[in-house]
Amino acid sequence: MIVPKIMRAFGEGIDDAALNRARYIAVSKQIPVMYSIIGVSLIAAAYTHHGVAPDYLTVYLPAAFVLMVFYRAALLWRSDIAKLSDEEIADKMVTAIKRSTVMALMFAGWELALFQYGTAYTQLHVAFFATITVLSCIACMMHLRLSSTLLALLINGPSVVFLALSDITVFNAIAINALLVTGTMLFMCFRYANDFKDLIAKQQQLQEQRSRLRSLNRQNRWLADHDSLTDLPNRRHFFSRLAESIGGDHGETRPRIVGILDLDGFKAVNDVLGHLAGDQLLADTANRLRDVLGDDAFLSRLGGDEFGLIFGSSIDAAGAVAKSNQLCEALLAAFDVKGSSVHIAATVGLASYPSAGRTGEEVYERADYALCYAKQHSKGTVVLFSEEHETIIREVSQITHQLREAELDEELSVVYQPIIDSGAGRLTAFEALARWDSPVLGRISPDTFIRTAEQAGLIGQLTTILFRKALAVAERWPEDVGLSFNLSPYDLNSFETMARLIQAVEESKVRPSRITFEITESALVQDIGRATESLEVLRNMGSSIALDDFGTGFSSLGQIQRMPVDRIKIDRSFITGIETDGAARNIVNTIIDLCRNLNLECVVEGVETREQLELLEARGCSLIQGYYFSKPLPPEEADMFLGKWVEKRKRNAG
Template identity: 40%
Template sequence: MLSQLQSFQARVRAVLRLPRENPELIQAKLAAFTRQIPIMYTLVMVNTVALAVTHYGSAPWLLTVVIPSVLNSVCLFRMILWWRSRGKILSAEHAIARLHGTIVTAGILGAGVSAWSLSLFRYGDAYVQSYVAFFMATTTIGIGFCLMHLRSAALLIMALVVIPFTIFFVSTGSMVFVATAINFVTVVVACGYVLLINYRNFENSINSTKALLIKQEELKALNDTNFRNSNIDSLTGLPNRRHFFAELDRRMAQAAADGRSLTIGILDLDGFKPINDVHGHRTGDRLLIDASLRLRAALDPSIYLARLGGDEFVIIDENETCRARIIEAGTAIADLLQAPFEIDELTIRIGSSIGFATFPSVAITAEDLFECADYALYFVKQHDRGRAVIFSAEHQASIREASLIDQALLNADLETELWIAYQPIIDTDSGRTVCFEALARWRSPTLGDVSPMRFITAAERSGSICELTPILLRKALEGAASWPADVRISFNLSALDVASPLSALKIIGIVQQSGIDAHRIDFEVTETAVMRNRSQASEALKTLKALGARISLDDFGTGYSSLSCIRELPLDKIKIDRSFVQNVETDAASQMILRTLAGLCINLKLDCVVEGVETTQQMRLLRDEGCRFMQGYLFARPMAASKVQAYLAASDNAAPAAMARA
């Protein structure tokens, strides 16, 4: 019994309490009252005046004038107060305080209306007494419905009127008034039931709206997150590649509509990959973040900055299209990034190269404009790193030429069009030829003789180098088959050729089919090719060395991580780039570098070959610095396979005397 009573009390408290934990419902109640309370007070005032008029003259002046005037004044004051508060957003605490005030006012109003109405009952005849009952019933029901959104207030005022009404009219003993009381209670119970249902529907509607808003906020947050993930670079916080192209499309369309120009610039960090490889990805990421912060701080806020990926950034400038100003701005950016970065007690220095392209002078679509800027970047990285270059007619011509080469390679009969030229490597101590470097040549029926630098670069760019290498290697080994056994052959491998051990196995298969002893073969690889994926390149080269071939590092001194390459790769020979030889007769620094490199090779027990030797004076200086093996036009230009035997015969006869004179 006690538990049932406690359960009933709990349900009553739940019905009467204000939902403090649901501020949205509180605000909805308050908004509803702002519209309904003035109606309620108007109803009370009209009914009060009507009841007072029916008793005027028969009831005391206190009951017909004073009390109605006070009651109406209070109602008018409260009505004005609520009317003035319409449209205002109150805090949750203020809203709850206002609703509590409404409950208290409802209680006072209910008690006051009941007491005043019943005090008038004894004055007047049966008709007037019936009107008292009618007044109490209609006023109570009207107030209840006006307060339906505040359940506790509506139930309280009904209780404060229904209970005394029922007791009073039942106690009169009149069957009419007893029936009236019963009818009133029945109607009030029915109205209360309807009120509770409406309140529940109102509460469910508010809670559903609240849940919908929460879902909308969650969806918006999810959309914002998806937008950020798909359009913002997670590392630097800059717009990413996708956002850049969308923004470029939008800005180009607007520029075209306004008759304006715009410029894009693709920026690449020179030397980033070696830093990332040597010091780890964490340092590399920090470097990218610091570089992006430095760029953002230095660039004008109107300039759009994004990260394309890796170590590439891109800008869109709608303000500057003057070529001189663009180059000046690009140079300033390059200088900005040359300043050292301090990361985890490391001082890191990098450079940057930038390729620019301007709309609409060089392209009218976003894709073409980007390709032009990208080609300008490629051009500057190939020819003069650390500078800014604007895409020009010269670049356009290069692109057309590259396109022609790509098409010609695609349609070429490589087996018949490719051939090998051989350039000797001389042992200057004996004057004899110890090796020939196999140099790729291509005679296209449509383009004629194509520079190796151009078609090899095109083949590497398109990936077709993997088709060229087997043909060239087989032809090179066929040419070497008739040479003396002590003359070696040196063959160049590209980055894709050493991209995996599988590539090395294909090369091994060609060597084994050729019948040439693998010990006579040197495979040359550049630092640039190795640095693309040092670990895989190292494994591929180890596989070739296990066959018996020797490994040579070509163009030594032109890359970024020469010493680390020497330490990690299975090398037998180093070829010093021709750039160190060009001014060796007059440049003391070049002489010192060559002396140092020759000494390094001696200490590491590696053969050293110097490329690009063109004069007798250069040869003498190099020999004085400890260089023994040389290659260059001084000795011979590249020759066809058919001329090698005659060259060997002539050089063997002339070599000792020539070396003696040198």
Template identity: 40%
Template sequence: MPWFRPVPPTPELLKAQVRAFSRQVPMMYALVLVNTIALSATHLDNSPPLLTLGFPGLLGVISLVRLVTWWRARGTTIDQAGAKRMLRQTLVFAGVLGLGFTLWAFSLFPYGDAFTKAHVVFYMAITAIGCVFCLMHMRAAAFLLTAIVVGPIAVFLLASGNPVLTAIGFNMALVAIAMLVILLISYRDFSNLVESQRGLEERQAEIQSLSDDYLRMANLDGLTGLPNRRQFFSRLQRVTDQAAAEGRRFAVGVIDLDGFKPVNDAYGHAVGDRVLVEAGERLGRNHGQPLFVARLGGDEYGLIIEADLAPEALQRLGADLCAALREPYCFPGVTAQVSGSVGFAVYPQAATAPNLLYERADYALYHAKQNIRGAAVVFSADHETAIKTAGLIEQALRHADMDTEFRLAFQPLVDIRSERTVGFEALARWTSPTLGVVSPGDFVPVAERSGLIARMSPVLLSWALDAAKTWPEDQRLSFNLSVRDIASPEQIARIIEIIELSGVDPGRIDLEVTETAVMRDFDQAARSLAALKALGVRIALDDFGAGYSSLSYVHRLPIDKLKIDGSFMRGLGAADKRRAIVKTILDLCRNLGLDCVVEGVEEPEQLVLLRPLGCRVVQGFLFARPMPGEAVAGYLAAERGEADAVELRSAG
């Protein structure tokens, strides 16, 4: 029968019973021992020693052992097999001890007067009731004890023939029945409570699992499985707090992949995603230092190095990381090549706040990409000075009066075959009332990073077009567009409107963009350049060779001209590899039908080396430095005069 099942049907109910018994069973055995000692004491004078000392002593020792066993079980973890064993033993001992104490009590009943006999009846009744309630969480043991103890004594009293004892027996039977009903109800409620608690625990486990999943999703990058930007900054805050409390140093790094955009564009996003995953795995290798690696977004990764490393050690670590990223990425049918640049900032030298540490590392990365791409840069005092200078420049730019502080200078582009100027590039010049003359190399990057260039470009373009209206029709105007310009459809629409209203033939205008500007958002850049091309202007790719020099841009964008970066001209020699690179670019332009301009020509020797390569148009200090707009007419007149004089001498 299920009522007498010794072991509960579910593990949860089993564990609940053991927990309850570990508190109640010691109390039951203590009750039995105290009541047994009291009954033995009242029969010492009128009962045999075997009944007052021997038999109850044996039963008492067994009860004491069981009491100690269950007492030790309190607060300890018992496995399921052990719990089943203890419950089965409880059932057995309930039957054995119940039978033993019942027989002992019946053996004592004939001895003594009416009071001692009443004590036996009371002992049987009260002890049984107490034990049954202590066993209420184990239905089988409670029923067994009731049947062995209460049943016989009730029958004995009912059959005694004594009206008082018969009434007591009847009352005991009623109490036993009521007690069993209460026990069944209590056991049912106990089982339901355990089942409800189990269901609640399961729901809590599900909720916890969902919470863990959401937490994992919120803190892990879905593509690479690395910690994401949120987790990176959370950990950076904790590490910074610990370092401040313990007075130790650590470093923050920011890594950006060089050349990832061309790979993504050439091979598709699937290959690009695999590159990002493998790049994360390479960064997570054992590089000899405790690295925490996170993907911050796009092709940018963050590092936290919890070690006190000198700048030289950070440089070596950065070189190791960059070398790992430079290894070819080999996938079925595709071999991709990218590299990485990394910037480091050390706590507390660079900064003490987490966000400033990251910004310092990001600035070091920016410096690496601008100057020594594919290498590591550690933020230094010089960089701190540069940041402060950039901050002063930005503040001055924000309050600058364009009309009074800015002007344009124009540098000629010269056809070295005809030795005639074919156009001018407009270059911005700024004299701040607080900072004095500020180099374009200083204020243009600040203007681009701060977004102020979007306000400056339309004004400068308008000035350049006003100047170009005064030039001969065969003179072209070159004007540089920034990242912000080509990334904004609204800004492109404004530039088109300015050109249309200027009265300058769009066919005389060259708009220059850099590879960096194109890479920020290739699709938007392509749309912007297509809109400008449709207007009739020509598009030049500036600083070619200094960046990624991806032929995919030349192929996929509406480009009319390449401008070879002036860095190739510095120290150019006949046997220099840079000369071979310049020749290759010139040949490429001829094969694709593109114009080509070589920048940075400052020495006659450079011109001697360029002529045999097929170079035609150059730009540099060899011919003229950038000049004010009002000086252009005189420059062109002097050039024409010299050309006329040469022609006259030749004719003479």
């Protein structure tokens, strides 16, 4: 324990592991050189004293010393310092100082013994041997100040004292010279040791800084590639992995399935419970998805409530569909969000490489299309992109092109389906329905070309043309016959379209109070704030608002209560089979009661049979629209139909 204490007193920093290792590495490279110098010097001194001094001083002891120093040199030369622990390094440092002290004492004794023999020349050789050996030892051990000092004192000290006390003036001068040189070397040794210590400290600081920088870089890379809310890879990481996994010069060519999962009902949770609850729901959703997928797919959050999937190459299309169905089922279980039980669903679109596309971007776009298709036709299910969808895309592309090239004023037309008050026996309004007869493509389904126009950004232009045509026909009707006109969610979000609609009303002879604008629930779900603002403008103008296709979307009762709605239209899907389907009948009865309680008018679409009409009238619902009364009619036929109802009403009144 005494050596470590002395080392600390000398400022050796024995507790600094990095400094110890650096010193030991440096010393271990120089000690073999020092031992070699000592060995050669021993042999030379023994040779000059052979025959003058006893054999044990010139043969046996030097031989033992030489064997010892060369043996130690060989051991150090072969040692693997990198494998030594910090504790082992510290122990070896202490051992090296102890060993050098013992060796110095042995050499000092041998040196003093030799001084007793020979001539002044041989004594001068011993003094020279001591001085030069000490200088080489100091130079080789300069990283260890304590060791250098001990070597200088124990080896050179006796010879300096001996020479200084000699009666020979030359020896006195040599003593002074040796003392000065040794002192200077020790001073330089101390300076070098301090500089070395500072250098190692700075290197350690640099290493720590580099380590912190590497850690920060890793964190920055992680943050750049991951979503902070769910800890999932983010959109950037997803597309980077997609490029690595699919196609390209460096991508794989094995089949891969890419998917997009979108949550159904998430926006309602955000609106009702707040964004913090929505964040918790997203984090819990990510955990469930991770648990189900395991290592079968690369999962990421693309943004909002949308998640990306890249399935492993060992999973085929059937396996991806099965695994995606498991994801949908897992998300059906209730979530506990801020003490509330929350239910959501999920829809998944899948696409297969290379059948659906040759690049990652193409496959992703096909998966996105499959997702949109599922949202429109079978929400809450899994849809795999197929040839049928590819055909639809080509058709939509053709339709988009023709919409851009068409003379829409000439090719668009409007048909009118009457809305009858069966209780009063009166025709109350016509709903205007869009038609497009393309000279190139023929008649296109309204659902198809309206949806295509929305995606192409042309819906505002179509809405304005169709509305002006409908107003022109409505001008011919009696004042008590209204016009119902459908608006796209995109119309409600466009100030320009809303301004054109208001201008069209102002330029027509139709009073705003005769007009009812119909919107779907999707308009509420997309942007309720903007939709409410636009609907308030229409209402302030004097028009009414109807919520169309009620029951098929995801609007909440709270949203309906806040919306400026005057009328609810029950979707035809609930009327089909109402005669025999008790569940459908109960849903319709519930909506009728809702309208009555909220003081809203209720219109039933899709009535086709007398039995359906009687069931609805029995529940007090008399505003009827459907093929039971009339199919959608061209303007002239609508005028004729209206005339017949007017005559019928006059006869009944007479």
